[in-house]
Amino acid sequence: MSAAPSKMLATLNVNGRDVTLAFLPHATLLEVLREELRLTGTKHGCELGQCGACTVLVDGAPVLSCLTLAADTIDRPITSVEGIAVADALHPVQRAFLDLGAAQCGYCTPGFIVAAVHLLERTTSPSETEIREALAGHLCRCTGYTKIVEAVALAGQRMRATTHG
Amino acid sequence: MGNNGARSTEGRVVGAALPRIDGYAKVTGAALFADDMAFPRMLFGRLLRSPHAHARILSIDYEKALRLPGVVAIATGRDLPVRYGILPSTQDETVFAIEKVRYVGEPVAGIVAEDERTAQRAAALIEVRYEALPSVMSIDDALRDLTENGEKIHPESRKSNNVHKDVHLTFGDIEAGFADADRVFDDEYFFEGNTHAALEEHSAVAICGADGKLTLWSSTQTPHYLHRVAAAVLEMPASRIRIIAPPIGGGFGGKTEPVAHELAAAYFARATGRPVKFTLTREEIFYTHRGRHPVRIHLQTGVKNDGTITACRLQTWLDGGAFGSYGVATTYYTGALLPVTYKMGAYAFDGCRVYTNKPPCGPKRGHGTTQPRYAFESQLDDIANALGLDAGAYRAAIAVVPYSRTINHLRVTSCGIREALSAVAERTDYGAKHGKLAPGRGIGLAASAYLCGAGLPIYWNPMPHSGAVVKVDRGGGVTVFCGTSDCGQGSQNMLAAIVAETLGVDILDVSVCAGDTDLTPVDLGSYSSRVTFMAGNAARSAALEVRERIAAAAAAELGIAPERCAFASGRIFDRDEPDRALAFVDAARAAEARCGTLVGVGSYTPPADLHGDFKGSGVGPSPAYSYSACVAEVEVDFETGEVRVDRIVLAHDCGRALNPSIVEGQIEGSAYMGMGEALMEESAFRDDLHRIPNLLDYKTPTMLDTPSIEAIVIETEELEGPYGAKEAGEGPLNPVIPAIANAVADAIGARIFATPIVPERVLQALDGTTGPLRLRAPVAARTA
Amino acid sequence: MLRLPAFEFRPVRSVEDAAALLSEYGSDALPVAGGTDLYANMKLGLFTPRVVVGLRSIAELRRMHFDPAHGLRLGALCSLDSIARDPAVLLHYPALATAAAMVGTPEIRSMGTIGGNLCLETRCTYYNQSADWRKALGYCLKRDGDLCRVALHSPTCKAINASDTAPVMQAYDARISLVGPHGARVVAARDFFSNDGAHATVRQSDEILAEIALPPPPRGARSSYRKLRLRNAFDFPLLGVAVAVATNEAGACTQARVLLGAVGSAPIEVEGAGALLLGSHFAAATLADAAEEVFRAGKPLENANASLLYRKRMLRVLAQRALEDVAAPLR
Numbered sequence A: 001m002s003a004a005p006s007k008m009l010a011t012l013n014v015n016g017r018d019v020t021l022a023f024l025p026h027a028t029l030l031e032v033l034r035e036e037l038r039l040t041g042t043k044h045g046c047e048l049g050q051c052g053a054c055t056v057l058v059d060g061a062p063v064l065s066c067l068t069l070a071a072d073t074i075d076r077p078i079t080s081v082e083g084i085a086v087a088d089a090l091h092p093v094q095r096a097f098l099d100l101g102a103a104q105c106g107y108c109t110p111g112f113i114v115a116a117v118h119l120l121e122r123t124t125s126p127s128e129t130e131i132r133e134a135l136a137g138h139l140c141r142c143t144g145y146t147k148i149v150e151a152v153a154l155a156g157q158r159m160r161a162t163t164h165g
Numbered sequence B: 001m002g003n004n005g006a007r008s009t010e011g012r013v014v015g016a017a018l019p020r021i022d023g024y025a026k027v028t029g030a031a032l033f034a035d036d037m038a039f040p041r042m043l044f045g046r047l048l049r050s051p052h053a054h055a056r057i058l059s060i061d062y063e064k065a066l067r068l069p070g071v072v073a074i075a076t077g078r079d080l081p082v083r084y085g086i087l088p089s090t091q092d093e094t095v096f097a098i099e100k101v102r103y104v105g106e107p108v109a110g111i112v113a114e115d116e117r118t119a120q121r122a123a124a125l126i127e128v129r130y131e132a133l134p135s136v137m138s139i140d141d142a143l144r145d146l147t148e149n150g151e152k153i154h155p156e157s158r159k160s161n162n163v164h165k166d167v168h169l170t171f172g173d174i175e176a177g178f179a180d181a182d183r184v185f186d187d188e189y190f191f192e193g194n195t196h197a198a199l200e201e202h203s204a205v206a207i208c209g210a211d212g213k214l215t216l217w218s219s220t221q222t223p224h225y226l227h228r229v230a231a232a233v234l235e236m237p238a239s240r241i242r243i244i245a246p247p248i249g250g251g252f253g254g255k256t257e258p259v260a261h262e263l264a265a266a267y268f269a270r271a272t273g274r275p276v277k278f279t280l281t282r283e284e285i286f287y288t289h290r291g292r293h294p295v296r297i298h299l300q301t302g303v304k305n306d307g308t309i310t311a312c313r314l315q316t317w318l319d320g321g322a323f324g325s326y327g328v329a330t331t332y333y334t335g336a337l338l339p340v341t342y343k344m345g346a347y348a349f350d351g352c353r354v355y356t357n358k359p360p361c362g363p364k365r366g367h368g369t370t371q372p373r374y375a376f377e378s379q380l381d382d383i384a385n386a387l388g389l390d391a392g393a394y395r396a397a398i399a400v401v402p403y404s405r406t407i408n409h410l411r412v413t414s415c416g417i418r419e420a421l422s423a424v425a426e427r428t429d430y431g432a433k434h435g436k437l438a439p440g441r442g443i444g445l446a447a448s449a450y451l452c453g454a455g456l457p458i459y460w461n462p463m464p465h466s467g468a469v470v471k472v473d474r475g476g477g478v479t480v481f482c483g484t485s486d487c488g489q490g491s492q493n494m495l496a497a498i499v500a501e502t503l504g505v506d507i508l509d510v511s512v513c514a515g516d517t518d519l520t521p522v523d524l525g526s527y528s529s530r531v532t533f534m535a536g537n538a539a540r541s542a543a544l545e546v547r548e549r550i551a552a553a554a555a556a557e558l559g560i561a562p563e564r565c566a567f568a569s570g571r572i573f574d575r576d577e578p579d580r581a582l583a584f585v586d587a588a589r590a591a592e593a594r595c596g597t598l599v600g601v602g603s604y605t606p607p608a609d610l611h612g613d614f615k616g617s618g619v620g621p622s623p624a625y626s627y628s629a630c631v632a633e634v635e636v637d638f639e640t641g642e643v644r645v646d647r648i649v650l651a652h653d654c655g656r657a658l659n660p661s662i663v664e665g666q667i668e669g670s671a672y673m674g675m676g677e678a679l680m681e682e683s684a685f686r687d688d689l690h691r692i693p694n695l696l697d698y699k700t701p702t703m704l705d706t707p708s709i710e711a712i713v714i715e716t717e718e719l720e721g722p723y724g725a726k727e728a729g730e731g732p733l734n735p736v737i738p739a740i741a742n743a744v745a746d747a748i749g750a751r752i753f754a755t756p757i758v759p760e761r762v763l764q765a766l767d768g769t770t771g772p773l774r775l776r777a778p779v780a781a782r783t784a
Numbered sequence C: 001m002l003r004l005p006a007f008e009f010r011p012v013r014s015v016e017d018a019a020a021l022l023s024e025y026g027s028d029a030l031p032v033a034g035g036t037d038l039y040a041n042m043k044l045g046l047f048t049p050r051v052v053v054g055l056r057s058i059a060e061l062r063r064m065h066f067d068p069a070h071g072l073r074l075g076a077l078c079s080l081d082s083i084a085r086d087p088a089v090l091l092h093y094p095a096l097a098t099a100a101a102m103v104g105t106p107e108i109r110s111m112g113t114i115g116g117n118l119c120l121e122t123r124c125t126y127y128n129q130s131a132d133w134r135k136a137l138g139y140c141l142k143r144d145g146d147l148c149r150v151a152l153h154s155p156t157c158k159a160i161n162a163s164d165t166a167p168v169m170q171a172y173d174a175r176i177s178l179v180g181p182h183g184a185r186v187v188a189a190r191d192f193f194s195n196d197g198a199h200a201t202v203r204q205s206d207e208i209l210a211e212i213a214l215p216p217p218p219r220g221a222r223s224s225y226r227k228l229r230l231r232n233a234f235d236f237p238l239l240g241v242a243v244a245v246a247t248n249e250a251g252a253c254t255q256a257r258v259l260l261g262a263v264g265s266a267p268i269e270v271e272g273a274g275a276l277l278l279g280s281h282f283a284a285a286t287l288a289d290a291a292e293e294v295f296r297a298g299k300p301l302e303n304a305n306a307s308l309l310y311r312k313r314m315l316r317v318l319a320q321r322a323l324e325d326v327a328a329p330l331r
């Protein structure tokens, strides 16, 4: 067995900051975020694309970090759950999850939150069906999804209120 | 915010739907779960698992693996020979298999290396020679006579064949009861096994200092039991081991007993002197399992024409998998709680758990009570239909009453079953719809009862089940220390809420230090829905003790009698003259000056008189029982057999809702999980292999398969519960499965006697070819 | 955590560079687009390429263009999501929009590409498992073993082509262009999928799927895709039925293709069903006969997450529904 392959040096744009770091060329974005950058907010429940827990935004769109090569995200803005709150103010989606108790164990929560933020960037008044369809790629074993759907709707409502008010 | 009157100290926190205190870290990604932890020089572990369901281990050669650069240490059964098991009566596991392997996926060796890939590669280099033995993969197989040939899965077991445990209990005159019946209903059911599939993959991280002190973080629901077992297995004093339960990414019973990777992490940390992490893959979690037992059920119920139950005989056969786990308790639980819901003239229960060569089954939300509840509520529906009774009113008529004893001697206190039944029936207009919907549409109802913690501990001891310490800081901050583990159910918040309410402070002024065997008093763990009741009571006593001291000091400052001190809004005031007040922080300082460090302790032990006096009476008693009722509405596609659940209304008597939003969340999650079990989740095997050990093929309902769930919180005042609370974590799941089964029966006009109700089963029922689903009498059946 | 085996990642910016790299490394290299299929399979140890050629940055393969005269041209890197939402696709090739919208989950559709979906590795319950699982089983013909676990006496692998869009593409008579180191070739969808579980398509290892061309919708075109699955997200098809027809002014059928997905190692065209529809006015009896043809033609095996008998029975139901979709007057 040959020696372990050496790491590559690259610059990633994570949560609005360029970071230059070394990682294995075959490392997934999930591994790099969690293990190299210690951004452990991004979770994993399968590493095969089957749960949605590892979702982050790349180029503004939700992707499964477990099936994305870190080396394939160079020069593309990456947003993980740690980059969702603005300074120390919670994002409306986070606030609504908190207010309605949409996070129980909280393990699926980061994935849901980034996907919901993406949805509400497209429309702040999604119907229940639209919310369910947009977030269908995320499993949650605790909540039965009810409060998650309500929280996303509430966040949209609050976002509308602040932009219009 | 002046507040007058006797209730002025109540209702600020308790009863309010405040955001949970652990929610902030969870929505920002700041919460550190076990796998989120890392230490310098940390090693990564992997387990080598058995490819055989049943085989003798002839030899293990790991020289080549050990030589792989980056591999630091390897261990096998020889290195950790101490047997353990969660129940004292079944100490049948070792960290790594010794002599035999008993299921595909059983750990055989452990490897730690500089990185996980290397550990994985090393695992593949370990050469294990096996001699395959015939495997036992079903209840029938396990009951088959082994005298001719074949080897028991556990040769040392004293039971015949592969029987692990059998139980026979009779209450009342069962023969007379059946003789007295106008009709006897006699059915067999099969409840398929399934698993928790908590989203977090189990993880354990251990460090061992040069002083020989070992710290183990693990996603465990039972840090205390892990503490005991780790001490036994590692053969070191428990006083040198510290177990910490970080936030758990879902448990549902899947993380309630010590398992190999946790103990391996501890072992390797000690052996190498370096931090060690073991995180299981999703597939490994299917092998670790401890999930819902597959149970075959034979149920005979004798009723009068008005529906009165004169006699009930329940027989269960549990497919336990390869090890004991909680199985003895599970076996008893399949029989213990039916009489807690309905009055019965006489009751007989025979349970039998067998070993098979599958991953070990254990407790899942509803522990052992879920399967017979499905059968009983299904049959009860058929009885109601046959007797022309409304299913809801009938259940209410035969339900147990508050403050009574059941036929199996269990003590019932508060009981909201009637309120729950009428709430769901009214909300859905059940009476007007049942039996009257268009073909393909159906409505079903069911009810259930559950424990608020087991009345007896797992290992016999006279100590409290839960302890808490409340400490008040000079800055007015309050910390509650308690050994609980929060797997998402909200126990951190529950502790904070109770203490905040008792001391009249803001919930965010309370910090919770939980699940740390060095820092916190013991709590037995997050199982049997015991935490709110038991740890809640302990925390309340601890807070009351502190409160008394603060009240004494405040009273002196205010010049009033301590009884007149009320606590609210961060102040202590005279309840008769609310303007005479002191800030909480000042009162606390005064109290510390008067009587020294401000700490209160509390503990909870369930009352001793909860149960009868017979062998097996220890399983089933609980200081209180919760009650739930559910109505489900479904739509069945007659051509594809697909069942769509349009509506679930689930009412749950949780005692007093300490935080209604969290109670609703538990109800909603239970409805969802029950729906998954009813319709799609199954532990499926093909030959000796788990057929679907991944989240794509093991079906858990997605957002698009789950209706918006309507939770109804029914409040009763439970006199022994903390602020009147009971439980909400497990109980609400139980009625959901039979409610859906009953709705499907209503929709298609035929009963399906097995779970999950997959499309294929629906079509068979519609075809009238349910024959294969009707079970043959198992070998050892029908002797009772 | 499941991790990828080691490989060298070589992102490219042009089809030519991709083909050149693939030919340089031969069977040691694999192309990757969205990675939703390839990386999952690599984590299970099903592929261990030395080099992975990243196609994502080939801008020209992201183009999507429709005009009524020439039809639809889809660059291989178009995401399934973009296809499912595209107004022209929704209007003129609704079955494609439906199929793309039914793949996996929103994340998988936004990462996953149409090229990857058409080149999807075949699937089997004995194959899409971890290395340890397959070892415990004793492996199978498709990889590392010498026996097919599904059809014990079969000399060939019977793994399923589970792509949702593959049967639809064939129903629309799509042309697929492949670019290799020595130039391009165009193959009809019907010739693209090889009915061999071991090799999903006829694509050579050094070729890139560059573009898919769908002919302009014929007059009176109607189409439908129906998918059988246990959950409404995540799940691969247990069965798929695609129907595309054309009609004349009188409403009679002038062209018909009925395709089955996820039954065999390639989409299966049920010519008998198409023949029955031709010239018909989609009378109920005709549809039932055509569905019966479908039922006879499809021969599922015990290699998906539902029993053979159930999938067999559902052939007729799904076909009937897809046929009714196209029979219903245009909305």
Ligand SMILES: Cc1cc2nc3c(=O)[nH]c(=O)nc-3n(C[C@H](O)[C@H](O)[C@H](O)COP(=O)(O)OP(=O)(O)OC[C@H]3O[C@@H](n4cnc5c(N)ncnc54)[C@H](O)[C@@H]3O)c2cc1C
Residues within 6 Å of the ligand: A048, A049, A050, B696, C030, C031, C032, C033, C034, C035, C036, C037, C038, C039, C040, C055, C076, C077, C080, C102, C103, C104, C105, C108, C111, C112, C113, C114, C115, C116, C117, C118, C119, C120, C121, C162, C163, C164, C165, C203, C207, C208, C209, C210, C234, C235, C236, C237
């Ligand atoms: C949980 C889950 C659920 C899924 N559900 C479905 C489903 O319901 N239906 C369905 O059809 N699919 C499903 N998929 C499979 C897959 O995600 C999609 O088919 C997706 O479209 C594949 O596209 P990709 O770009 O990600 O492919 P990749 O993974 O990048 O590639 C797939 C294969 O095609 C090759 N390839 C890719 N692009 C090219 C090209 N341009 N030229 C030559 N070769 C190429 C690769 O070498 C690889 O062999 C699912 C996947 C997951 C993980």
Ligand code: SF4
Residues within 6 Å of the ligand: C123, C124, C125, C126, C127, C140, C141, C142, C143, C147, C148, C149, C150, C151, C156, C157, C158, C159, C197, C303
């Ligand atoms: S069809 Fe047969 S050879 Fe092909 S993957 Fe399945 S078991 Fe293996």
Ligand code: FES
Residues within 6 Å of the ligand: A043, A044, A045, A046, A047, A048, A049, A050, A051, A052, A053, A054, A055, A064, A065, A066, A067
């Ligand atoms: S960890 Fe990426 S989808 Fe499950």
Ligand code: FES
Residues within 6 Å of the ligand: A102, A103, A104, A105, A106, A107, A108, A109, A139, A140, A141, A142, A143, B199, B249, B250, B488
């Ligand atoms: S909150 Fe636990 S998995 Fe969603």
